[in-house]
Amino acid sequence: MKVFLMYRDRDFDVSRPLPANSEAMIQDLELNTLFRAMADDDKFLLEVARQAVLSSLVDAPSIMYRQQVLKDCLEHPSVIRELYDVAVEAIRNEKESWWLSSYFRSPSLILSTSTRMLELFLTSLIRLRRIADDNAELFHSEGFTRFFKMIKEELNDQYFAIIQNHLRRLKFEDGTLISAELGKGLKGSNYTLRRPLEERQGWTERLFRRRGSSYSFEVADRDESGHESLRELYERGINRVADALARSTNHILSFFVALRTELAFYIGCLNLYDRLAKKGEAICMPEPLQVSEPILSSRGLYDVCLSLRTEGKVVGNELHADKMRLIVITGANQGGKSTFLRSIGLAQLMMQCGMYVPAEMFRANICTGIFTHFKREEDTTMKSGKLDEELKRMSDIADQIRPNCVLLCNESFSSTNEREGSEIGRQVIRAFLESGVKVLLVTNMFELAHSFYELRGEDILFLRAERLPDGRRTFRITEGEPLSTSHGEDLYREIFGIDEQKHNREAYAKAQSDR
Amino acid sequence: MLSDLNQIAYRHEVFKDLEGKKLRQSIANFAKGMHMMREHLAQSEKLHYEYQKASWFLDAISIYCDSVESLTQEISLVNLTSRGFQSFREYLKSYTKSERFRSLVDETRKLKDMLSKVKYCIHIRGSRVTVSRYGGQPDYGIEVAETFRKFQQGEVKTYLTVFHERAEMDHIEGRILDLVARLFPDVFLELKEYYARHHDFIDQIISRFDREVQFYIAYLEFIETLMSTGLKFCYPGISDRSKEVWARETFDLALAAKLAREHSNVVTNDFYLKGRERIFVVSGPNQGGKTTFARTFGQLHYLARLGCLVPGSEAQLFLCDNILTHFEREEHIENLRGKLQDELVRLRKIMQQATSNSIIIMNESFASTTVKDALFLGKEVLIQIIKKDMLGVYVTFIDELSSLGEATVSMVSTVAPDNPAKRTYKLVRKPADGKAYAMAIAEKYGLTYEALRRRMAGK
Numbered sequence: 001m002k003v004f005l006m007y008r009d010r011d012f013d014v015s016r017p018l019p020a021n022s023e024a025m026i027q028d029l030e031l032n033t034l035f036r037a038m039a040d041d042d043k044f045l046l047e048v049a050r051q052a053v054l055s056s057l058v059d060a061p062s063i064m065y066r067q068q069v070l071k072d073c074l075e076h077p078s079v080i081r082e083l084y085d086v087a088v089e090a091i092r093n094e095k096e097s098w099w100l101s102s103y104f105r106s107p108s109l110i111l112s113t114s115t116r117m118l119e120l121f122l123t124s125l126i127r128l129r130r131i132a133d134d135n136a137e138l139f140h141s142e143g144f145t146r147f148f149k150m151i152k153e154e155l156n157d158q159y160f161a162i163i164q165n166h167l168r169r170l171k172f173e174d175g176t177l178i179s180a181e182l183g184k185g186l187k188g189s190n191y192t193l194r195r196p197l198e199e200r201q202g203w204t205e206r207l208f209r210r211r212g213s214s215y216s217f218e219v220a221d222r223d224e225s226g227h228e229s230l231r232e233l234y235e236r237g238i239n240r241v242a243d244a245l246a247r248s249t250n251h252i253l254s255f256f257v258a259l260r261t262e263l264a265f266y267i268g269c270l271n272l273y274d275r276l277a278k279k280g281e282a283i284c285m286p287e288p289l290q291v292s293e294p295i296l297s298s299r300g301l302y303d304v305c306l307s308l309r310t311e312g313k314v315v316g317n318e319l320h321a322d323k324m325r326l327i328v329i330t331g332a333n334q335g336g337k338s339t340f341l342r343s344i345g346l347a348q349l350m351m352q353c354g355m356y357v358p359a360e361m362f363r364a365n366i367c368t369g370i371f372t373h374f375k376r377e378e379d380t381t382m383k384s385g386k387l388d389e390e391l392k393r394m395s396d397i398a399d400q401i402r403p404n405c406v407l408l409c410n411e412s413f414s415s416t417n418e419r420e421g422s423e424i425g426r427q428v429i430r431a432f433l434e435s436g437v438k439v440l441l442v443t444n445m446f447e448l449a450h451s452f453y454e455l456r457g458e459d460i461l462f463l464r465a466e467r468l469p470d471g472r473r474t475f476r477i478t479e480g481e482p483l484s485t486s487h488g489e490d491l492y493r494e495i496f497g498i499d500e501q502k503h504n505r506e507a508y509a510k511a512q513s514d515r
Numbered sequence: 516m517l518s519d520l521n522q523i524a525y526r527h528e529v530f531k532d533l534e535g536k537k538l539r540q541s542i543a544n545f546a547k548g549m550h551m552m553r554e555h556l557a558q559s560e561k562l563h564y565e566y567q568k569a570s571w572f573l574d575a576i577s578i579y580c581d582s583v584e585s586l587t588q589e590i591s592l593v594n595l596t597s598r599g600f601q602s603f604r605e606y607l608k609s610y611t612k613s614e615r616f617r618s619l620v621d622e623t624r625k626l627k628d629m630l631s632k633v634k635y636c637i638h639i640r641g642s643r644v645t646v647s648r649y650g651g652q653p654d655y656g657i658e659v660a661e662t663f664r665k666f667q668q669g670e671v672k673t674y675l676t677v678f679h680e681r682a683e684m685d686h687i688e689g690r691i692l693d694l695v696a697r698l699f700p701d702v703f704l705e706l707k708e709y710y711a712r713h714h715d716f717i718d719q720i721i722s723r724f725d726r727e728v729q730f731y732i733a734y735l736e737f738i739e740t741l742m743s744t745g746l747k748f749c750y751p752g753i754s755d756r757s758k759e760v761w762a763r764e765t766f767d768l769a770l771a772a773k774l775a776r777e778h779s780n781v782v783t784n785d786f787y788l789k790g791r792e793r794i795f796v797v798s799g800p801n802q803g804g805k806t807t808f809a810r811t812f813g814q815l816h817y818l819a820r821l822g823c824l825v826p827g828s829e830a831q832l833f834l835c836d837n838i839l840t841h842f843e844r845e846e847h848i849e850n851l852r853g854k855l856q857d858e859l860v861r862l863r864k865i866m867q868q869a870t871s872n873s874i875i876i877m878n879e880s881f882a883s884t885t886v887k888d889a890l891f892l893g894k895e896v897l898i899q900i901i902k903k904d905m906l907g908v909y910v911t912f913i914d915e916l917s918s919l920g921e922a923t924v925s926m927v928s929t930v931a932p933d934n935p936a937k938r939t940y941k942l943v944r945k946p947a948d949g950k951a952y953a954m955a956i957a958e959k960y961g962l963t964y965e966a967l968r969r970r971m972a973g974k
Binding site: 001002011105106107110154162163166169174175176177178179180181182184185186187188192193194195196197213214215216217218219220221225226227229230232233234235236237239240241242243244245246247248249250251252254255257258 | 691
């Protein structure tokens with residue numbers, strides 16, 4: 001019995017190692033904000049959200065499979081939450097058996113604990129069946145159709161009766177029948193619990209009736225060591241049955257764990273949806289395209305993490321970058337360049353894990369990997385030089401990045417002067433582009449941006465953070481060639497509220513008088 | 516130690532055969548089997564229940580038969596050149612064909628087979644135990660597992676309890692076994708008779724082979740671990756007349772074993788004595804490999820007399836009658852006079868045993884006395900050694916001893932030319948030059964005149 005709600009044909013493994021670039025991506029795209037919204041204060045949901053979001057799918061059918069399941073979830077959230085509760089409750093039973101892994105266990109203790117757990121699981125399985133009976137026809141996705149069908153078929157009434165039978169038999173009311181062979185030194189070996197062929201009352205008498213076919217003895221009451229020996233014989237006899245039953249309860253548990261894990265991703269999607277819906281933010285199912293040419297188009301694309309952190313709605317952007325291999329974003333400081341870059345990265349990442357995306361419309365080619373290289377503020381405290389550090393990160397990326405990946409660069413190469421940084425950047429980016437990597441570059445380095453502009457490539461798009469004639473920013477990103485001046489001056493004025501030239505004059509005068 | 520070149524050659528042949536991997540593996544398996552057999556016999560002795568004793572005894576014979584048969588089979592397929600192995604192979608062939616061995620094998624197999632087919636059931640209800648023949652009842656554990664297999668997502672751990680297994684039976688097990696014996700009377704009667712019938716089943720020659728071959732195996736296994744680190748071993752040429760000895764890429768076996776454990780490299784050395792040369796006088800920096808060289812020289816001759824391979828890529832050695840050693844002793848003796856006295860007493864005993872065919876190894880003798888005494892005593896002793904025409908090594912800190920005449924050869928432990936503090940552990944034939952070495956060390960530590968002056972000047 002496989003859950004298969006995350007993949008059509010395989011399990012979702014929450015402990016699989018994350019891609020090597022995950023840590024950088026979490027930091028650069030501020031993914032923890034996203035994960036926290038999906039988790040809604042639940043550690044397990046957080047873990048699953050992180051795993052699912054960062055383990056990108058790389059083919060359209062897999063993405064579509066999840067999109068369909070997710071649509072069912074968005075339509076019937078209460079059924080999904082009830083299913084999730086059944087799994088969570090079933091797993092809670094595991095606490096009863098913590099000592100199964102302890103040192104002082106014996107087959108008889110394992111057997112009695114497992115029997116108790118089996119009784120508890122039986123209740124959960126019956127609940128599961130009932131949910132399937134009541135709701136199956138409301139679900140249309142391939143994943144849920146298959147899942148409910150499986151539950152109804154596998155957990156039928158006859159099957160529940162078989163389980164009841166085992167629970168009764170395991171009480172051993174007519175004693176235990178154990179087979180054995182002659183082992184080393186003629187000691188009994190290969191002790192195996194047998195099911196009597198006939199279980200009607202008095203089977204033991206019938207079994208041993210023939211003369212010379214059986215011999216008996218009675219262990220005297222006062223023979224303590226004899227009783228102890230008999231006890232051990234019994235323990236050896238039920239050892240394998242106890243093992244089989246304990247493993248069986250573990251199998252059932254593992255089924256519920258798988259169910260909980262796979263549902264957890266969709267619960268996370270529901271949680272995030274509730275938050276965004278409350279704010280009136282739009283979402284849409286993206287269109288993943290399994291093509292080798294670069295596709296990237298969107299309407300109303302916004303940074304979902306920024307939205308989660310702010311009160312009102314955030315500014316959405318339009319983007320038409322189909323066929324573009326390089327997108328260079330320049331323009332005013334604090335003009336929304338980083339946010340814009342992040343919104344693209346987040347949408348791409350969410351699309352590739354089968355989620356809806358924060359936009360009115362979004363389509364993109366499926367990338368084999370998403371990488372981020374953002375300027376890090378905290379780098380100044382590091383012992384190794386800043387350029388050294390950032391180029392090391394770039395080199396780590398180069399170790400992993402492949403054709404058909406996308407690389408988001410945010411003010412890369414800016415830890416040295418513009419001339420050197422531009423030269424390194426130009427060489428790195430050209431090398432990536434020619435290797436089939438899509439690059440989105442946010443930069444303040446005019447020389448770097450301009451060098452690409454001069455190429456006049458058909459597949460290079462230049463975008464600019466909009467700045468109104470009066471200096472105000474709209475946080476909209478529009479097409480436009482790089483301009484030679486940045487807008488740091490504006491920002492400086494805004495923050496310091498003084499006339500920079502005046503400030504400079506004063507500083508000059510002070511320097512003169514100090515002489 | 517062997518004193519006859521023919522005996523040494525006999526062992527060399529056996530070693531050479533055993534260098535073959537196939538034969539070695541066969542011998543190793545055989546030895547393991549014989550060891551297991553002995554353990555089974557010991558266990559059989561210890562046990563209390565008669566059936567149990569007989570069962571362990573049966574297993575011992577079974578292991579013995581299998582081991583002997585496998586060895587016979589395998590040894591017939593390898594190419595053997597040594598006199599030792601060839602005649603043992605012939606013996607094995609005739610022994611395993613003998614009526615005595617064949618019937619032992621047959622009876623053992625038959626009985627084991629009968630016992631393995633015994634299958635019974637124990638029914639426990641309260642304190643009542645009933646034993647019966649097994650009647651085809653299904654394995655309930657499998658049925659349980661089958662019922663719940665559908666939920667399996669991946670591998671889960673086992674919950675099987677591991678029971679402590681004792682060889683002995685308690686009285687409940689004993690009673691059950693007695694009842695099983697009543698259910699299968701023929702089988703158990705046969706077991707009893709078999710036990711009584713086969714008391715002295717071990718062949719004496721095979722038993723002796725098992726013991727003696729261990730010497731070869733143990734030595735080969737030991738040197739092979741060293742060979743895997745790149746060290747070389749060879750069959751030495753041995754003469755009982757010529758005292759011209761030499762070896763290439765040789766080393767101290769004990770040191771090499773220690774360094775191999777620490778994964779460090781071993782430095783090898785070459786040496787030769789030709790014409791009338793007899794004694795290596797070894798000098799040079801401490802910790803430079805002098806003692807190691809002395810040990811190596813002694814070991815080579817000792818191992819050669821055991822008929823073993825010796826450390827080195829090539830070696831020509833002398834069949835000595837005795838290897839005499841005089842090493843400085845660590846133990847504390849109250850005063851210097853006492854210590855010197857002790858050394859001289861030991862030396863006198865050694866010289867009394869020595870013949871012209873003996874080898875003598877002297878290491879830092881008289882190091883505790885004055886240079887003048889050491890020079891005097893060293894000279895005296897060396898002259899005695901030379902007079903007796905003995906081969907040997909004399910390790911000393913006194914340079915002058917290295918040029919006493921044509922019988923002595925000076926060997927010096929060397930240092931790296933660019934770093935005098937670094938030992939190479941290489942010993943070379945050259946005149947002793949302790950002073951140049953001492954100056955270099957002094958410079959390195961800034962203790963030359965000029966250096967000391969400069970250092971003192973800044974204060």
